[in-house]
Amino acid sequence: MKKISAKNTLMGMILIPAMFSGAVLAQETVIDKDKTVKKPEAYGVDDRGVVARNTTGLCWRTGYWTPAMAIHECDPDLVKKPEDAAAAAGAPAAGAAAAKTAPEKITFSADALFDFDSAKLKPNGVQSLNEFVNGIKDLKYDTIIAVGYADRIGSDEYNKKLSIRRAESVKAHLVSRGIEPSRIFVDGKGEANPVTGNSCVGDKKTKALIECLAPDRRVEIEVAGTR
Known part of the structure; x- marks a missing residue:
């Protein structure tokens, strides 16, 4: 993480x-x-x-x-045909070869981007996303993926919808910063893949539980490209 x-x-x-x-x-x-x-x-x-x-x-x-x-x-759309990939790998480079970026997932804390139980970006969240956009401005990429996650407080259905709305808010801001909307895909996983595992005890919506489950509330952004 x-x-x-x-x-x-x-x-x-x-x-x-x-x-x-x-x-x-x-x-x-x-x-x-x-x-x-x-x-x-x-x-x-x-x-x-x-x-x-x-x-x-x-x-x-x-x-x-x-x-x-x-x-x-x-x-x-994600994977080239084996023969196409082989042809691309064997083709002579016209000048210096582009440097591929090391694959790594970028995770934003939902608490940094949004208020609790909200999909509206906070000022600090806007700043974080602006920094992200600045960081990829020299990158040649095809697709950006924003995946939202929620904690286990509330119903599965509600948390699924909340995670999607948060991912869509991230997309909307990236588009406002000049990224083509057709290049951005969103998904919401709800309570799936919790970072905290079974470490947070209880089911009631208490301050302690909300704080403990904070790592589960997140938006992950993935990009593939070359510099």
Whole structure:
């Protein structure tokens, strides 16, 4: 977990929010002609070992899915075809090669961006996002992903909506700073993936519990690009 700073805004990978229906969760094995490549449990597979899809043809993502685990067959907008990637890697550089940024996720504390139970950016939150924009101004990127998270206080449904609204507020501000809206994707995970785990005791909305769960309230921004 890393806090945002004006001088240290490194870039992560990409994700595109999607909705999928049921499948068997298992480790995926992708057969590519003469070789077998093991993948983490990013996608559900059926009994044949083939990536499971819903009735609209979309792949089933497991809870372990991350942008770095995406495959071209399921997320073509995130991953180039293997042959395209190989061709790009083998092509001679016209001048100095662009330096790739080290993939790293940037996490903003929701308490720094918003008041409790609010999706309206605070002045300090605006300043933090402005610093983020300044940090990527020299970066060549395709997509920015803003993912909101909430703590476990309140209902699952409410927290899911709150996390989405917060991610959308972040997107709106980034757009106001000149970033193309078509390059920014948002998602809200609600109470999923809590940073605090089981370390915060209690369920009642007390000051102590709110403070303890603060790390769970966050917005993560991921960017992929080259300088």
